Amino acid sequence: MSKSKSPAACPCGGPSLAACCGPYIDGAALPQTAEALMRSRYSAYSLGIEPYLQATWHPSTRPQEAIIRSDEKLQWLGLEVKSALRLRQRKVENEDFVEFVARFRVNGRGQRLHEVSRFLREPSPEGLRWFYVDGTFPE
Numbered sequence: 001m002s003k004s005k006s007p008a009a010c011p012c013g014g015p016s017l018a019a020c021c022g023p024y025i026d027g028a029a030l031p032q033t034a035e036a037l038m039r040s041r042y043s044a045y046s047l048g049i050e051p052y053l054q055a056t057w058h059p060s061t062r063p064q065e066a067i068i069r070s071d072e073k074l075q076w077l078g079l080e081v082k083s084a085l086r087l088r089q090r091k092v093e094n095e096d097f098v099e100f101v102a103r104f105r106v107n108g109r110g111q112r113l114h115e116v117s118r119f120l121r122e123p124s125p126e127g128l129r130w131f132y133v134d135g136t137f138p139e
Contacts (some may be wrong), residue, residue, distance in 0.1 A: 011046035012039035034096035034119035046076040058131035094121035
């Protein structure tokens with residue numbers, strides 16, 4: 001296997017951080033879909049970027065304590081988006097759901113998180129913006 005000089009892939013699986021989640025995490029752009037927000041939040045978890053996680057968590061459900069624990073040896077290994085389900089049947093244009101499986105290791109032990117996340121799109125000073133609200137666990 002030869003070493004490539006191209007930028008490292010984005011943690012969410014995209015081509016590179018700069019071409020994928022980086023502009024969202026840096027505040028240069030807003031994710032236009034709930035799936036893009038979910039992917040950027042996964043990348044922020046992978047990179048340990050607490051301020052982005054706080055800023056993209058809906059104020060009604062945002063934890064008061066730190067989201068990322070410095071004492072936890074956590075390594076994110078991969079993301080699989082199973083589906084992005086906009087509920088067109090109901091007249092809810094500013095709510096969306098994304099089902100995903102994230103693989104990670106805690107203190108060296110492999111685990112997986114299977115979640116259906118709920119997102120709301122609301123006005124913000126930057127314009128309409130998606131926020132993570134909560135999730136359910138299908139397993």
